[in-house]
Amino acid sequence: MLINPRRAAILSIAVALAACSSAGTTGTVPSAANGQQQSVADGLGAVLDSAPEAAGGRVLIQKLSIHPKGGVPAILINFLANGPNQAGVPCIDCVNGASTQDNVGLTGPQNYVLTNFVWQYGISFTDISYKGKCRLAWAITAGKKIIDSFSAKLTLTSSGGYVLYALARPRPKYSGAATETGRVSCGKGSQSLQVPLYFE
Secondary structure: OOOHHHHHHHHHHHHHHHHHHHHHHOOOOOOOOHHHHHHHHHHHHHHHHHOOOOOOOEEEEEOOOOOOOOOOEEEEEEEEEEEEEEOOOOEEOOOOOOOOOOOOEEOOOOOEEEEOOOOOEEEEEOOOOEEEEEEEEEEEEEEEEEEEEEEHHHHHHHHHEEEEEEEEEOOOOEEEEEEEEEEEOOOEEEEEEEEEEEEE
């Protein structure tokens, strides 16, 4: 049987692409959409929905010149960050020596929660085209155990920029591995992320 080298090469490429395509659908690459589906599937959606409002948070907004094209989501979640609570952070336009005013300062990011420390939890998202009320929610869980949950509300009076919100929480009486889930809900848009934590 005579095999055409060109057809064999095309067939090999097609098989490789199909393998890559199916590997991408297994959920091994985290995304805001995957995190949201996982939250609903394992009950975290209800925990985030009912998370009590916490007082004392700090919201910072950096205006940017954003000109979205059609089909772009109104918001995009950027990151979750946490570390020991300290005064002066988070902050915007506070990095000494930075070449522009578009920079942020955070407490030393660490997901290893130390004993006897008040912890600062931060979340950031880009506001592309949304004006109105937003709800930020966090859930810290270990399997089905809810270690802590809290939320905050804010109102965006203009769009085009990024939002950085942080608040301090007393350390829960827990030791071991955990997962932090953060969700941003603005209008009908909602996105979430998850990061691992370990409580000393």
